[in-house]
Amino acid sequence: MKILITGANGQLGSELQEILREQSDKECYFLDRKQLPLDQTLIIQDILAMYQPDIIIHAAAYTAVDKAESESDLADAVNHLASEEIAQYCRLHGAKLLAISTDYVFDGGSVNPLAENAPVNPINIYGLTKLRGEQAIQKWLPEAIIIRTSWVYSTYGNNFVKTMIRLMSERDEISVINDQIGSPTYAKDLAQAIVAIVEGENWVSGIYHYSNEGEISWYDFAEAIKEIKGLECKIHPIPTAQYPTPAKRPKYSLLDKSKIKRIFGVEVPYWRESLRKMLEQVRIG
Template sequence: MKKRNPLGHLKKKMESVSQKQRIVITGASGQLGQELKVLLDKDVSKECFFLDRKQLPLEQITIIQDILGMYQPDVIIHAGAYTAVDQAESDIDLADQVNHLASEEIALYCHSHGAKFIAISTDYVFDGNSCVALTEDAAVNPINVYGATKLKGEQAILKWCPEAVIIRTSWVYSTFGKNFVKTMLRLLSERESISVINDQIGSPTSAQDLAQAIVDIVNSGKWKGGVYHYSNEGEISWYDFAVAIRDIKGLNCEIQAIPTTAYPTPAKRPQYSLLDKTKIKATFGVEVTFWKDSLLRCLDNEELK
């Protein structure tokens, strides 16, 4: 009679787990991180680890590679960042540690261990002086600390991990976290009149749509490193965005259009940062939804009712 191996069941279980694609997601508590969790939790072919600032403190540069090594990921989706744009003007060192040096450490890990790397960047690497949709090879020239640290992060990633996929995005919103849509919903409900800037032009990005695009890239079976642009389709101002939110929700607040000069902030913003999405669509077959369609879906969410 053949003896039964008491460890056989455990071995098979471990082999089954090892066959799954292991993905580490940084910035798990952010808008994009939470949208990625909604999508990836449904995928039984993947073993995903969602790391927030407690589990992966990006400012502690010296321990990042050791922490990543504990998970042995096949793919890292780096959604974590220092995103307090105005505060970064006076918190330069921390913004640089998180956006630049931490990204470099993750790139070094991927270089050493053969992990695929998807990193999220920003339209703020541009100065806003363009008048046409920005392609990936448009000249970069950040005009605030946040944009400068994100650009240095991009450069460090491509230095150590040139096969990484970097996705620049803009005006991100979601049912999760703090963002323009949720702020507008509150102000439009509380006040009779508000003022919104009408001379900064770009396109919003639904974090849900961006998360789906990232998952589609991971699942595509294709991999072509480089910088890509992703936002929803269309060209609007913040004022146009606010008006759409008001009208969709049927609110009565008056919205006054004002220039950027009437609302000074510590950090300058690019006045024009519309992103050209041709490359990401052609390379990965990613579908890009029109901004208003994505906004309608977001505002129809029970969390915002």
Template sequence: MKKILITGAAGQLGSELRDLYKERTDVTTFFLDREQLALDDTASIKEGLKEYNPDFIIHGAGYTAVDRAESEIELADKVNHLASGEIAKYCAAYGAKLIAISTDYVFDGNSSSPLKEDAEVNPINIYGETKLKGEQAILRYCPESIIIRTAWVYSTYGNNFVKTMLRLMNERNEISVINDQIGSPTYARDLAQTIVGIIDSGSWNSGIYHYSNEGEISWYDFAVAIKEIKNLECTIHAIPTTAYPTPAKRPKFSLLNKSKIKDTYAITVPYWRDSLVEMLNKISL
């Protein structure tokens, strides 16, 4: 029986994976959060993983507070970079297969066409920098790993843009949302199903892959769709990034090209609005 260990158990992706695996009797899963595996205590990671002796590790945990990372550089680096390196070292030493989650923030946002896996990386914030270093450490210590870069993740679990918009639109008559950052959102359940599918396929093709839902939108478009689907009354104003300064810079364009993962694993990627409808229907149940 395959043993699968998931880091970031309480996160959006970890929670969706838990739902997908809970009915399965053909695999054993271990869901670890900070208590069971402290990623900021890098010295303890190897021994911590040895307890479980997994065949696969889905490394979904990370330091994801993008703005706070600008002032918590050391902590972000430990969790996103050094811990990823330790997990990769463990996998190389003990023969476990690693799927690690990375981000569109490894790019600077200056592209105008969907980004392929070999596009030039050039992060413009600390979060993106630490995630890129994590990718590099994984590929250095365990080149057989799979890394999946994703973007704009949301779910019925955890905190995310969709839930924030629902709350604000119910509280206020009008809100402003940025309209000049372009990408595509990712419903964490779709990503989780893709990961489960890769492991189930029995076919292991290492390397970097891109995954987000299909389509191309701005955060403003995303907010308008949420409003329309939920029939909310709130007025939404489109504003430029310059009108909403944040400690960390965001890439202006980070639309991911998904051809590689679709071709390699015969995956159908859902359209962003269809997935949003599905998630919003779940939240209202």
């Protein structure tokens, strides 16, 4: 089995590398943005053809949410048009595709966990370009699997957990938003779920949701990081209105994971257990 992974150096791509590099029964190609420049859409299919993969795990994306507001063309090229090229390649060559999307396709107006068929209505450019990418994939390759995730963190790359550790180590007080609700995703957990799906005999196309179990705010998340790491910093809860950003964020984006658990038998750990595992590997300073 030949597997090609895009976004090899991202949080999810790095976790996938850890898992897949140890599996001798698979021939894996990990492509970063230099090897597969997703903004250069005209050459994407030619590059993929060099590897002739059986399965593509499309984990790469333009994820700078605020920057996307002023770089909409670049975000659209990477998140939408590149995904379309990858889906077209898979259709032409009979390859399978598992692509990663985001909770930001929702507007945050719900009060209940979001199922895969909940109405989409992105409120920022990043979410809009990711939704267009989903739609392009489903148009050209209905057999694809798309997994929406949220609040991703890892020992790799830059993320909320690492930022909180740094700020709480440097400052006596910080403020964190307490009115955006969802659940974090430990990239290692998601990577394990993806590998289980790829290795399984049950390839059921469609959109799925995956994040860790539980329902928290960013403030709750920060408090847990502080407690587990034994930090002393005072954390002040603040509303979104007190922390304006170029891009709007959904107020509520908790994902319902029942479908992925039912169809693929995927186990979804509780967010705090996964955070603890990740933090055991992270050193302060």
